[in-house]
Amino acid sequence: MTPPAEPPFVDRRLYRRRRLMDAARLLPVLGAVLFALPVLNAAAPEGASTARTGLFLFAVWGGLVLVAGVLSRALAGPEGAPPGPQAAPDDRPPPPATAPRPAEPRC
Amino acid sequence: MGDTRTVLLVEDEPNIIEAVRFILTRGGFHVATHSDGADAAEAVRVRRPDLVILDVMLPNRSGFDILEDLRGGDDPAAVPILMLTARGQTREREMALRLGATQFMTKPFSNAEMLEAVRALCAAPQGDAP
């Protein structure tokens, strides 16, 4: 039995984008778990080494930076899927900044 | 007529006031003046002149309103009123007479004409047509 890959009424790009948002929300959770791992390690009888733990932490850190870069580029880059009626509510373009004002000296 | 007759001139142009005052004083009248439209009717009631010369264009209140006010009082025909206007339209003349002005005169007037009219109005019994 093959369930439909996605609901028929959500277009594919929008679906992708929503999963991207899910990933963006989950990334800090993943980061928190990975950053907390050394604590478990420290409980081991022989203890942990600063140098090795440090390497592990910096590797995780670098990895998170890379993933965050890819995700944010994908989320912020093209201003999203075509804004159909199904458009995700929290995916509207940001409100226009304040109306441009002529920079003028005050009198 | 033993005493001098008093004329109250309600007008706001200082030069016209001076001219009329000069003419009438020389003609033997006592001339009082008032320049504000707002309390002109009140001034008439207080001073009880023998004749009122009333300009149409006054600050704060139009001469027609004052006229209406004076004629609508308890003593409608008490004082003869000579209306003065600088806008010589027949419509204004009709309106003035309808509201109860005794006589109507257009600026600019000749001095003789003015003096004559004032004399006639002061002498005539009230309510007569001029």
Place this chain on the structure above:
Amino acid sequence: MLTANFLVGACLAYVALLFVVAFAAERMTAQGRGEWLTGPVIYTLSLSIYCTAWTFYGAVGYAVRSGLEFVTIYLGPTLVLIGWWAVLRKLVRVGRSQRITSIADLISSRYGKSTALGALVTILAVVATTPYIALQLQSVTLSFSVIAGSDSDDPGSISLIVAIGLAVFTIVFGTRNLDVNERHSGIVTAIALEAVVKLVALLAVGLYVVFALGGGPAGIFARIESSPIAEWQVSSGRWIGLTFLSAAAFLCLPRMFQVLVVENRDERHLATAAWAFPAYLLAMSLFVVPIAVVGLGLPGAGDNPDLFVLTVPLSQGEGGLAMLSFLGGFSSATSMVIVAAIALATMMSNHIVVPLWLRSGPQRAMMSGDVRRVVLMARRFSIIGVLALGYLYYRVSGGGAALAAIGLISFVGIVQILPALMGAIFWRGGTRTGAGIGLGLGFALWAWTLFLPSFGAGGILPAGVVAEGPWGIGWLRPEALFGLEGLDPVLHALLWSLLANVAGFVAGSLVSFPAPMERMQGAAMVNVFRSGAALSSWQPSRVDSEDLLIMVQRILGPSEAQAMFQAEAARQGKQGYLPDATPGFVERLEKELSGSVGATTAHAMIAQLTEGSVVSVEELMRVGEETAQIMEYSARLEAQSDELSRTARQLRDANAKLTALSIQKDAFLSQISHELRTPMTSIRSFAEILRDGDGLAPRERARFSGIIHDEAARLTRLLDDLLDLSVLESGQVTLHPASERLDRILDRAVAAAGVEGALRIRRRGAEHVHLVTDPDRLAQVFINIVANARKYAEATTPELTISVRQEGGAVLVDFIDNGDGIPAEAQSLIFEKFSRADNTEAAGGAGLGLAICREIMARLGGSIDYLPGQGGAAFRVRVPLRMAPPRAEAAE
């Protein structure tokens, strides 16, 4: 060894550089150049104020004492940023859509624009930030004496100089003007430069340590393995607790809120910062452990690990590197202090000073004078106050405690805002009462368990209280509350204070019932991403637009306020500067104002004008989420009926104008008749008197001829004016364009108006403008206005202010007198023929002057308008810098 003088010189040069950079950046942004200045790179770099001198110097000392634990201070913010989509994005959106000016503003605005909450958060922030500022001053002083030799000047005087210098910089660039958006491009750019300096400095020292002293990465690895900190020695509780603490502090620190939210120019910058700032933090911490272990192994590096970043290169004779490192630390300290001072000053002025000032008088919002000046002065004094407090704390505490300890104490204090903050944007059920209770409890517990004991036993709390609890009550002991002993003091305080805070917030919110304003703001913030979340908070009220204009002018400045009102009037299909005060407009105004003075103050000021009209029952109904759909539907209907009524209004206006025109035609003729006959009456009468009067005295004769002469002149003037007007109106006028300076035309006009002695004239603004126009015609307009001011201004000492400024391709000349002004109902009439503002003829003109002015300005391609809301009568003449070349037929 570097001399103290050289160091001072370097610091001064560096600060001068900051001034130049900030100034140039401000200029460039103001002129719309240098897009990168407002781009994501600068935004990301500006976040680096998170890394203060504490992290620059202290991290190494921290690593020496506790191994890798220092890194938690960076891990927290990293998690917050890579999770930008969930929290920061919403925070920034809320901040921008509500024009939030500080974290206190956000809390106060969300919980019903509560003044008390704003003040509470402000006080909390000041108390928690002061030690942190003291810490920066201390680090600068310490590093200074290390690098210049400890026998240099009194270290206290150095920190005093630094504090004063920072105050000057912050006041100059932080309070230059009351920016509508509270953004400071100059400061942000300077901060970004400092971010680069400290990163480069730390990387340089790190690379030097690894490759010159440590024998490359492998060598360093081996050194760490054999160092005293080789063993992982972090307690699990502290590891997780501090990561959480730093994440929370990153969101709550007033200075972080300032750069993250308030200075944010574009939400998309957040997407860049989401990965770039964690990368920055990674780079900042990469070499901390290597520097620590190498420092430990160097006998010359001294015994204070907090200064290894300086002493390691210094001990190797690397003066240049040490200098760079010193500047890095100096950057870290100054950038933190500058932004913290701005953020705190904004909070203090908006949530303490101005509310007090408003409360001191019943109708402050309507009083004359400039609110902007009050706000700016409040900010300047607040900045001085904040820095003075920091300096005082530094002197009083003696700079004793280890650097890291003060930092963490501050953090725990500031994260007391977190529950209220998260509740503000994620939980509609949060109420003012709850937030107040939570904040109060958290603040109190923090002070009791951590802040007060930090002064040392016997500092503020007597030693007996710390050891045995107040009055000997053991379970109230500050460092072992409720008998919870053996826990690390920071964790202990964090646990208890946040626990009580969250419990108080949640319980208080569940029990209390929110006021309408809280519910509305709650909905607007929590549902900020949903469309139609904006709710009107002002019912159609009896606000007088002119009162509003007066007030808004005093906060936003005249030009912005007038532009706003004019745009709104145009939107409503009206002319001039006074639109109807519709609820939507009033609400937009409130938002604009809150960008300058904070939401609470703006709300209070508008409320003073709207006769204290609170939210109506009908609007309460609109708050509920369940009515959102109805709202959307009715909003659409409303838009249509708006459109209809706008068209109707335009038709009505046009009709009224037509009727008025035909009446005017009759009136015009009769007016001409009147105006001509009146002088003629005097002339004729006196001419007859002279003709007939034989008995006239010579004096009378002379006087009467004089009157005839004057009245004849009046008649001529009138005929000239009429002719002028008819020529102008028919468009057959010949203009003589020439290049002339505006000030010369004004000089001529003022001289020709003959008002010397009778009218005091002040002139302001840049009058040296070259115009291509018909100078004589323009002068005619100016003469008319000046002469009018003398005739009509009924002040005891009449004054006329002429101010000039440029806007677009035109120059605006405003003439404002100190008389009573022109009543609103007469304002639209004064440019009509034969109208006089007060209907007296004493003024001596025929009432054609302004009508002629209007025609002339139209021919010159400009305009003349009455400006309401200026106190006295005010006219604005708009002259194009270059008039269009004259055409044969310019008439419409």
